[in-house]
Amino acid sequence: MKRFSIVLKYLKDQKGNIFLYVLFNLLSILFSLVSLAMLVPFLQLLFGQEKLVETEPVFNLSADSLMNYLKYYLSKLIADHGQVYALGAICAIIICAIFLKNCFLYLSYRILAPMRNRVMKRLRADLYDKILALPIGYFTEQRKGDITSRMSNDANEIEWSVISAVEGLLKEPITIIVILSTLIFLSPELSLFLLVLLPLTGFIIGRVSRSLKKQSTAAQEEMGVIMSILDETLTGLRVIKAFNAEQLLRLRFFNSNETLNTLRNKMIFRRDLASPLSEFLGVVVLCCVLYFGGRLVFSGNIIQPDAFIAYIVFFTQIINPAKSLSTTFYNVQRGGSAIKRIEEIIQAPVTVTESPN
Secondary structure, three states: OOHHHHHHHHOOOHHHHHHHHHHHHHHHHHHHHHHHHHHHOOOHHOOOOOOOOOOOOOOOOOOHHHHHHHHHHHHHHHHHHHHHHHHHHHHHHHHHHHHHHHHHHHHHHHHHHHHHHHHHHHHHHHHHHHHOOOHHHHHHHHHHHHHHHHHHHHHHHHHHHHHHHHHHHHHHHHHHHHHHHHHHOOOOHHHHHHHHHHHHHHHHHHHOOOOOHHHHHHHHHHHOOOOHHOOOOOOOHHHHHOOOOHHHHOOOHHHHHHHHHHHHHHHHHHOOHHHHHHHHHHHHHHHHHHHHHHHHHHHHHOOOOOHHHHHHHHHHHHHHHHOOOOOOOOHHHHHHHHHHHHHHHHOOOOOOOOOOO
């Protein structure tokens, strides 16, 4: 989190908006779960594959009790109004739940976009102020192209990598925690097995992403070299042509450009590995849960079949957030080098101070 300090500094006065962003995402996740919960357990009742529950069960805080209680009310709805009416009522509830889910999701985006733009506005303003405050001697030791690259490319990297990562680190863990809590409520035994597998998959993804930061730092530095060569070329074009040095500058530029191309290809290959790798590991975990949970169903009263089906459906909703979270970790590694390069300017000491008068 130390590397995020430059971004978090600009978010200190945005606590109210951050709270609203988290709240809207939480409500969006809950309504998404409601829409799924309405489908899974009750289709057998609707289509006559299971007997209607005519006796009101005793309610207590457990998955089986909650499932039986909901089945009782659906059975009552079918008995009083018929299967078509009950099916229409469930469809209406699902439509309302999905509508509310997407409304809250849109509101979270409306909160996030101004925060993101405000951070970048203040970051660019502080960077420019520091450039004006630094003494001339600082710029004789630095290439102008490299400073330009930090102001443009590195700032853009922070906007699309680091701030997106902050968004993912707020949203995706909430989604995973809510779904995991639901899974633990449905079956603590099966969830204990799951909580052993998920950290293992996270460890594998983390090992793959570590080298991305080093490659990103090298790519940003190489981009600074290219911008410096371009600046030298435009500034000294008359001298270059006078001494027939075009080939020398062309060779320098093409070598740096080729190095940058190689580094960026390696970065993209490693970054693009995040999503398929996390999806594959998620499916492996799903199959393990399916096998282990199926044995619990066959063994007796540990978990009911309809609760197990609901468990599997809810678990599949973890895969996409897990993929997004793994991509977020890759972006954190990639954007960390951009933050470091901008911090070098913002934290540079001002060795020459103006007299007060």
